[in-house]
Amino acid sequence: MRRPPSGSILRITVAVALTALIFWKSNPGEVVEAAARADWRLVGGAAALVLLDRALMAYRWLVLLRPLPGASALPLGLVMRIFFVSTFVGTFLPASIGGDAVRAYSLAKHNVTVGAAVASVFMDRMLGVLSVLLLAAVGLLLARHLLLNAAIVVALLVTSAACLIVALIVFSQRAARWAQHLAGIIPWTAPRRLAASLIDAVRQYGSAHRQLLNVLAGSVGVQVVRVVQAYLLGRALGIDAPLATHFAFVPLILLVMLLPVTINGLGTSQAAFVWFYARADVASAPAFALSVLFVALGIVGNLPGGILYAAEGLPNRR
Numbered sequence: 001m002r003r004p005p006s007g008s009i010l011r012i013t014v015a016v017a018l019t020a021l022i023f024w025k026s027n028p029g030e031v032v033e034a035a036a037r038a039d040w041r042l043v044g045g046a047a048a049l050v051l052l053d054r055a056l057m058a059y060r061w062l063v064l065l066r067p068l069p070g071a072s073a074l075p076l077g078l079v080m081r082i083f084f085v086s087t088f089v090g091t092f093l094p095a096s097i098g099g100d101a102v103r104a105y106s107l108a109k110h111n112v113t114v115g116a117a118v119a120s121v122f123m124d125r126m127l128g129v130l131s132v133l134l135l136a137a138v139g140l141l142l143a144r145h146l147l148l149n150a151a152i153v154v155a156l157l158v159t160s161a162a163c164l165i166v167a168l169i170v171f172s173q174r175a176a177r178w179a180q181h182l183a184g185i186i187p188w189t190a191p192r193r194l195a196a197s198l199i200d201a202v203r204q205y206g207s208a209h210r211q212l213l214n215v216l217a218g219s220v221g222v223q224v225v226r227v228v229q230a231y232l233l234g235r236a237l238g239i240d241a242p243l244a245t246h247f248a249f250v251p252l253i254l255l256v257m258l259l260p261v262t263i264n265g266l267g268t269s270q271a272a273f274v275w276f277y278a279r280a281d282v283a284s285a286p287a288f289a290l291s292v293l294f295v296a297l298g299i300v301g302n303l304p305g306g307i308l309y310a311a312e313g314l315p316n317r318r
Contacts, residue, residue, distance in 0.1 A: 115197025
């Protein structure tokens with residue numbers, strides 16, 4: 001057996017240390033008390049929305065596979081199995097990037113080129129980020145005082161720039177040529193070929209306007225469901241913040257959770273929930289409890305993939 005990479009060990013260490021620090025600062029006794037007083041009927045309602053959340057996520061990937069040669073002909077059952085198993089495996093990998101890699105790897109095992117497999121997952125991720133960005137912009141209109149925070153503004157600008165670059169590559173021939181030129185100067189052969197193949201595959205979405213709008217709408221729906229989940233969990237914990245407050249904070253928290261610095265957003269999510277909800281005069285103990293329940297819902301949504309993984313492992317061609 002090989003030792004885990006030092007990067008993974010560092011992320012686990014950061015996740016444990018940051019979570020422990022925020023837990024200690026939030027007063028452990030008050031956190032436990034807030035969780036013990038939770039209305040589990042509202043928690044159950046939030047958990048039921050996980051089904052809608054996962055259904056929308058699976059649907060948007062199915063739509064993205066249609067324009068790609070080879071991928072559109074795959075059986076529905078196989079595609080769904082790849083999706084759910086990869087989300088489960090991604091629970092134990094950095095942020096959501098690890099799950100995306102497993103999904104692309106599994107898809108490439110079924111007569112789909114590596115470039116096309118990575119392109120479908122890449123576009124799924126970027127449209128998801130764009131949907132979070134759109135809701136974050138709406139949230140900032142509801143909480144304009146957050147615009148005074150330089151870190152938030154910089155994060156939104158960087159995310160917007162990344163989405164704009166991808167859009168230019170997809171829809172502009174000139175931008176795609178520049179991207180191919182930059183890919184050509186990568187010194188390592190395998191990454192250079194993968195980058196060139198990815199750019200070519202992503203370009204196939206240039207004429208798929210209806211599919212992209214469809215996926216973007218589904219992605220916005222996923223983020224709205226997550227905001228409602230946070231609202232229900234907050235109400236269960238006695239947090240009286242209005243729904244508009246959750247719309248202001250949750251999309252920004254989701255952007256923080258995407259940072260690949262810990263495992264599955266642990267630690268960063270706790271810090272983000274406590275910091276943002278303090279802006280609405282929510283005590284740190286219930287905010288910390290809210291962060292734990294919110295992350296736990298994501299893990300619950302990954303359990304069906306765990307069952308499939310335990311039964312047959314990764315989806316590989318027989």
